[in-house]
Amino acid sequence: MLASASPARLRLLTGAGFAPEVIVSGVDEEGFEAEDLPGLVTALAEAKAEAVAARPEAAGAVIVACDSLLDVDGEAHGKPTGEAEARARLQRLRGRSAILRTGHCLIDTATGRRTAGDAATEVVFGNFSDTELDAYLATGEPLHVAGAFTLDGRSAPFIDRVIGDHGNVIGLSLPLFRQLLADVGLTVMDLWA
DSSP states (O other), X not given: OBOOOOHHHHHHHHHTTOOOOBXXXXXXXXXXXXXXXXXXXXXXXXXXXXXXXXXGGGTTOEEEEEXXXXXXXXXXXXXXXXXXXXXXXXXXHTTSEEEEEEEEEEEETTTTXXXXXXXXXXXXXXXXXXXXXXXXXXXXXXXGSGGGOOTTSTTGGGEEEEESOHHHHHTOOHHHHHHHHHHTTOOHHHHOO
């Protein structure tokens, strides 16, 4: 089960041979605190996985939950609250890099085993023009994604390069997912459709 409404996460898992059922956790992300940003995204992923694991329809299922944010000089950037915030964020990122952090939590409800971790990937932004920024903002896409950009959408041409796991930038690290499965005694082959 995928504890996320993210179509990008679902596409990553489906493309890798999985066929997860989607159950949105409904966790309110406001008010979560942690010592650092990796701890924050991991705590959010754990809360989402636990919320879904507590539901009767999750009995016997393996649940994966994720939460992402963009780390800009130690400052957390989730989904922007509006176009003005998205514009300011993207202007600040133009021509520089930031770290996309995704917390992951996996719970095997059949055994009660659980594990969590986080992945970090450097994203290097291009030096896009104001005209390009205006056009991108007009699509509405930046309002629905952490950091106001996505690697699998209209902002992709404005990303010069990714240093690390590109799937993590999209919303789920498949290598970390494989590691978390091993932590609970499973393999990717156990879950392939």
